[in-house]
Amino acid sequence: LASLVVYNTSYGTKEGEEEKKLLFYHPKTETRDKKVNNVGLFEALVQFTRSFAPNSECETLRTKFHQHVFLHAEENFWLVMKVANRTSKAQHNEFIAYEDEMVDTVYHEVLKNLYETFRFLHGTFTAIVGNHGVEFLREELDHCFGQLMKTNLSKCDIMSVYNGVSYLNLDKASYIGFQSFIFTLQDKFKDVESSLLMFNDAVILSGLDETDTKVIVKYLKSKLKLCLAYPNRLHISISGISTYMLTYGHMVTSLFTSKHTKQTRRAFINFDAPNSMQQVEVILYQYQSITACLFLNKPSIPLVDLAKQLDAFMGPQLKTLTASIVDQQKNNYDITEPNLKHVYHNRCSLSVDSTCHVTSHSGEVSCVIPTDVMQVVCDINRTFSRSKCEEHEVINKVHNDHWVASKRTNGRELHVVVNHKNANLSAVTEEIKKVSCHFNGINFAE
Amino acid sequence: RNNMEGKHYLELGKNPVRFDPVGVVTNVFFDESNKMVFVVRSGGETGVIVKGPTDKKSFTFRLKDKGALIAIKFSLEQKVLSMQRSEKCVEFANFKNGEPDRIEYSQTCKGKNNKILTFHWLSPNEVVFVTIMGVEFYQVNMEKRLLKLIKGHYLTILWATYSPETSVLLVSSTSNLLVPFYFNNGQVTRLQKFQVELSRSGQPKLELMERDVTLLNLYVLLSVYKLPQSLLLGVYKLPQSLLLGVYKLPEKPYILQLGLSGRFAFNVVDNLIVAHHQVSKTSVVFDIKLPGLSKSNVLYLEPLIAPLPIKSFKIEKEGVYTDKQSQKVECQMYPPTWIVFQPNIIIDACLGCMWYLKINLSTIVDMFPDRCLLLDFLILRKQSKPTILHVCKQALTPLHQLPLQQISSLLSKLNQVARDYIDMELSYLQKLEAQPDNPVLPSHRDCVVIDQNDMLTHVLTPFVGDCDVIHTFKIAIMMEYLKSLELFRIKTKPLVHELLIDTLVQGGEFLQLQQLIRHRVLEDSKRAACKLLSLESAHAPCSQLALDMLKRLATSDDEVIEVLLSKQQVLPALRFIRSVGMHDLVPARKFLEASMHDDMTFYSVYKFFEARNIRINKRPGFTDGLLKFRIKLHSFIHL
Structure with missing residues (x-):
């Protein structure tokens, strides 16, 4: 995480008062000028992109070294998160550069979740300003975001995108x-x-x-x-x-x-x-x-x-x-095969289920499949989401003996990860069936 | 208790049997078995009027005056008229065409110095004499006009009481020894005697008198005794296993706490024991099935409600007419002239009135402070269904609302009854299958059962529609109802599920709805699925739920196709028909029409059906009706 900024476009509109726009800036050590300049840049970016797509707003900006994620949280209130590219060191490798591209949806959800958590604990920005004034909001943000920002961005993956809830199965x-x-x-x-x-x-x-x-x-x-x-x-x-x-x-x-x-x-x-x-x-x-x-x-x-x-x-x-x-x-208690993992999400109930992740005793959630496989999953998810069509089915072979089969239908999304040496498509299809039969309404290769 | 002033729950039946009151030349007799009042004028010379069991039924005949009558009774079905004029002998006359046969015949009791205490008809041609020396059971031969002794049981008898409904005779021998006799199918069974413990040690021995003992027939046959100076009523349960041939010694399981001393008279109304107290002009009721205080195997029961009088009654004063209109006069309540008969008859011979005592369930509702007890009470009553539903409805309305836990226990009580009913009905049907000509009618069919339809129509649907109730409470109630049904393993009706869906949607609780379907609390049904589909505009995920449900049902494949096509999801629809093996059966037109919006989809669909045509008809072409699709296909292929 390079920086996190919260600003309001309607504050400090006069020249020389630009600092008033700033509600929160991380890192604090940044100089005042740089802070003001950055906010100016963000505002300009949003304005500029708007001319291309009047009905939607700028969500993400990628540069060589950084990724910016924008969130228009409330009227005039913006959150911007800047993340350093993980692979900036290995920028000559084209493959890894590709891999890097997909995580913007993940960051966007992380930012959104950050805002929603703040809102859950403190109320909306507008309400706080209305009740207690701007200064109070600044203090609250300072205190709260400082705590919330401890999220480890490298651990964010498809689960952050789904941002779902797992429900207990009961009779x-x-x-x-x-x-x-x-x-x-x-x-x-x-x-x-x-x-x-x-x-x-x-x-x-x-x-x-x-x-x-x-x-x-x-x-x-x-x-x-x-x-x-x-x-x-x-x-x-x-x-x-x-x-x-x-x-x-x-x-x-x-x-x-x-x-x-x-x-x-x-x-x-x-x-x-x-x-x-x-x-x-x-x-x-x-x-x-x-x-x-x-x-x-x-x-x-x-x-x-x-x-x-x-x-x-x-x-x-x-x-x-x-x-x-x-x-x-x-x-x-369900005995799962070690070579078969899945991630499931139902958009309608926000329920999620994953065998790709394990929770340790200390409460740390970690991913058990290779990062690049997980990133393929994230990428497929993004492709699905950006398409107008509701039904998708895709089977990918990832370089290291992993296969990812993904299906989206009727509001549900299931990714099955198969680790199978020298497998062919039909063998993988058989494997996938073992998983998909547990999920109501999802059938691969129909 | 102050607000009970002027309230009543016991009342006398609307149309009493009216008859000429007792007078100088008029005598009145009551025949308990036939529930008829005999009004005998001048010893029958100037006519005998028989009235009952209702006011409309009456007939008249004449008798020769052969002296004062001690008793006059009909045999069952009014085949034989019997009259007792002396202590030793009963006279009989066959009764035909509304008048007694001229030729009378008679039967004298056995043994010298014997005296008839009373006699009872058991059937059209069986009569039992209770004498001071024993019980004599006779069969009447109407053609030959004579009686034949079938069986005699000899013991010293002081008095006897008889219950016509159950054919049980209870005789009292010396030293408070009671002996029950049971008559069935021309047989007399002498049952084991039992002793009533009246006096405590050291106190003078008390003698049980005839007026102290009453046979009550409620859930089981009971014998109650009440001593004038006692506040308590002892209750003996007579063996209910009589019919099964098993006999146990009578138990004394209940003591009713009357709270007042003095003489009481007892009625039975709707399986309740009603105790009338003449001095205070009030009555109390007991239900032996409701809980009481248990002490060393004896249940001490308190009156259900504080003593209250029977509702006053107005009768038309006979003979006094003013302006052609009959004058109504208020009757004196609880006068010494009242005589009480079983089960619920009250006769005032001086007034010439016979009433049937009734209980008014709708007024009793407000007298119970405890709703759960009230429901227990109502469940045990006959024809209490409307009242029970009213109580349930009231428990949910904002002003009288009960805590959820109490409502929950109310629902459980009702469903327990419903469960018991189902069990009994099932075992009855099984028995019926085994023995198709089983004459025993199931007793459980008389019980009040509140089923899901009743609850829905009278309680839940109006409740859910009530705008004054908050949504959470509505959902809570519906959940409690479902929980209770589940607890008693009663299959929930689809209508209940539909109402729950309505309730959830009304409150915007879509997450709940999803979860309930997920956990199969809301069961799959075509109707529920259609309901969900109709809600799609309010909450988009409903269509997912509906589609899942339809797919699970496996009987509504056509609906699934319709839904998918209506959303222009043609390819998923094709995949679906293939997965259920319908791909050779569906008409191509629907699919082609639904795919017209998108050329790529249309092409795929067209090719799909072309392939099918080849498979089935060996050629790719469609019928002429589908020509326009062919044209469309060519139009864009050529582009």
């Missing part, structure tokens, strides 16, 4: 059981407006819409690993995450705290529906592998007291419900 009865549990909880504790329930990394159910669910799950996943590692200690605080032990489970405090405002556990949800952005307070409750994220609207009693009451209600019920999940997970 009908247990699913209804969880639904009923949440509804009863919301009926009993009227302060709880909506809830999200997770089992480890997978979502059991969510009372929010797809976008909110996606952002929250991503945020929680990045943070929760840390506290799940030490679940049995009282009032521990690791990397700024503190937990509060209750009789059955524990409450994770401080995840939604803004140090700056001293207001605790806030979040903003419901962006997709017009004019219904809501500020809510959040109780994050964990019981064994279950994480419950409860969104409260103006709670009538202090959160800690409420959490105690919730614990008394939820603990015993979750105990039985969790047992049912654990039972099923045992049965569901």
Whole structure:
């Protein structure tokens, strides 16, 4: 990551006041002139490209050494991310230069996610400026982006593009059981407006819409690993995450705290529906592998007291419900062939599933297939997305005995990676069938 | 309890049987088996009017006055008229064409110094005499006009009580010993005697009197006894296994806490024990199937509702007419002249009225503070369906809304009943298959069952349509209902699923909808798929869900093709027909027409069908109707 800039085009329109446009600039060490110049350059780029495509906006700019990704987040608010080309050292190799090109979709999604996470924690830029003024927004951005920027860009791949959620597979009865549990909880504790329930990394159910669910799950996943590692200690605080032990489970405090405002556990949800952005307070409750994220609207009693009451209600019920999940997970355990990997995404439900990635105990997600294969996958995805046609099917042979078969149909996308020495097309097709039969509605080589 | 003032849930039936009241020359008798009132004027010389069981049924005949009548009864089906005028003898007359036969015959009880206490008809030609020395069971030969003793059981009898519905006679022998007799198919069975423990040790022994014991027939046959000074009502359960030939000693499983002392009279209405207390002019009800306090194998039951009077009743005063209009007079309630008969008959002989006691379920609803108990109560009643549905509906309306957990348990109660019904129906049908001429009618068919259609029509559909209810609560209720159905393994009807889809869409909960379909909570059906298709404009992913569902159904391949073609996805449609093996069956025209927008697609489709023609007809050509497609093909190939 070379730099990250947030600016507003409507601020400081007078000559000499250009610095006012700047809301956030990373790295901070940059000189004032350079900052102003860069913002000027970005603005000019956006204006310039607009003349070619009046209805769409500049998304990415590639130069020899850098890639720029643009995001028009809100009216007049722009986010620009500049990433150094990984392969700048080996620029003479044409093949690697090609490989480099496709990652712009990945960066674009990373930037978008960065913005959405900020919005979830603090609200929209416009709202912050409206309520607290520009200076306040600058401080918030400073504090928050500083934390969020720690994302390791080299680890971003197709999963960042899909930016999906994995849902837990449950049988009908247990699913209804969880639904009923949440509804009863919301009926009993009227302060709880909506809830999200997770089992480890997978979502059991969510009372929010797809976008909110996606952002929250991503945020929680990045943070929760840390506290799940030490679940049995009282009032521990690791990397700024503190937990509060209750009789059955524990409450994770401080995840939604803004140090700056001293207001605790806030979040903003419901962006997709017009004019219904809501500020809510959040109780994050964990019981064994279950994480419950409860969104409260103006709670009538202090959160800690409420959490105690919730614990008394939820603990015993979750105990039985969790047992049912654990039972099923045992049965569901799927032995996958080592040479066969897949990535699956359903655009309609935002659900993802991947065997190309593994999660380590520390919560680090890493890719187990070679980087260049993964980049082929990303590339195919981009090709699919840019095409007007809804149906695609492609089989690629990558140089090192890997084959990538990709199919997009009816809103779903499946990439199957086969590692097979000296394989021919028909052998690979056979292999692919083994995977695709698990996915409803996807058949290769029909 | 203050707001119960002036409220009633017990009432007297609208059309009482009216008859001439008891007077100087008029005597009134009641025949329990036939539920008929006999009004005997001047010993029958000036006529006997028989009325009942309803007010409309009545007939008159004459008798010769041969002295004062002790009892007068018909045999079942009114074949024989029987009259008791002395302690030792009952006279009979065949009854035909609305009048008694002139030739009478009689039967004297066996043994010297014997006295008839009472006699009961068991069938059109079987009668039992209860005498101080025993039980005598006779068969009546109407042609020969004589009676034949079938069986006699001899023991000292103080008094007896008989239940015509169950043909059980309970006689009291010395020292509170009760002996039940059971009559069935011309047979008398003497059952094991049992003793009623009345007095505690050290206290003087109490004697059980006839008026203290009543035989009640509700879920099972019960014998209740009540001593005047006691606040409690002892209940003996008489063996219900009588019909099966297995006999157990009568148990004493219940004690009803009446709360008042003094004399009580008992009725049974809709399997409820109604205890009338004359002094306080109130009644209380008990249901032995509802929970009570259990102490050493005895269930102590409290009255369901605080004591309340029976609703007052107005009758037309006979003989007094003003302006041609009959004058209505309020009856005196709980007068000493009331006599109570089983199951729910109240007779005021001085007023000339016979009522059937009724329970008003719609007014009782508001008297139960606990909705769950109320539902338990209603489920046990007959014809309570509208009331149950009303209670469910009320539980969901904003003003009376119950907590979700309570609603959940209400739903479970209803579905438990539905499950039991299904089980019993299945086992009945199995039995019927094994023995097609099984005469035993299934008793479960009388039970109230609220099925999914009832819930949908009367409760859920109006509830979902209610704008005052928040969406989350609607969805919560629907989920609870589904959960409860799932819990009791009742197959959910497609209409319930459709309503759930409506509810979710109404609230914009598309993610939920997706998840519910994914977890098969919403089952696949053509109707549900069509519903989803219609929602595509509101939420695009719905079409994916619908298409998946149709593909899974495997019976709606035509629909899948239609959907794909309507989206101009011609090639996916072709792939689909090939995957389901329909590629030789579908008409080419639809596909060609749908691909007209894109030359490349059109070409592929055209070639696909050309290949098919070659395979089937050995030549590539289409029929004449498809000529225009051929022209199109040439038009752009030549370009």
